[in-house]
């Protein structure tokens with residue numbers, strides 16, 4: 519039996535979406551984050567040494583890392599679905615690009631936004647707080663937000679011309695992009711980005727996404 523080790527409020531949501539899109543039989547093992555921090559519980563280290571989610575087990579196989587899980591599921595169960603047609607070269611270039619861009623380029627900036635926003639909210643001695651707040655708001659203002667703005671403009675331009683990331687059909691590139699796209703909504707003001715907002719509505723209206731919401735709840739983004 520295929521099992522997904524699903525951490526609440528995490529990238530694991532995208533794998534649930536992939537499993538639903540493929541119509542696979544699977545079970546969900548739920549994990550909660552430790553109270554007050556964003557860390558996964560130690561039990562996840564019994565599944566994979568890094569103790570992160572998502573991770574799936576399929577019989578004897580353990581597959582970690584969202585992109586690798588998606589590629590595994592498509593290769594084993596996809597039968598060509600949720601990938602561009604074999605002769606659609608531009609589609610394949612876009613597909614690969616966005617599949618890797620999600621974790622390789624966009625998530626690091628979103629993670630920095632989360633970490634530096636959290637610093638100012640954490641309990642600490644009163645005399646340290648102004649220094650910590652000063653440093654984190656400087657990093658946010660001079661590095662993180664300008665970078666995020668560049669990403670937002672870039673994604674907006676792409677989505678003005680394409681319904682889905684790799685063309686007119688929903689592919690696994692959209693599955694991999696779903697988490698950072700909804701994290702963008704949680705961590706940025708999207709009022710100047712109508713194509714991104716429309717895309718986020720489109721993805722959440724997908725029937726397979728709706729099934730995930732029924733089984734595991736809506737995706738909550740740590741902010």
Ligand SMILES: N[C@@H](CCC(=O)N[C@@H](CS)C(=O)NCC(=O)O)C(=O)O
Pocket residue numbers: 525527528529530556557558559569570571572582583584585621
């Ligand atoms: N690049 C990895 C990232 C995995 C990851 O960092 N997952 C987070 C949840 S979104 C996690 O498990 N965090 C808890 C922790 O680090 O303890 C992937 O895409 O699978």
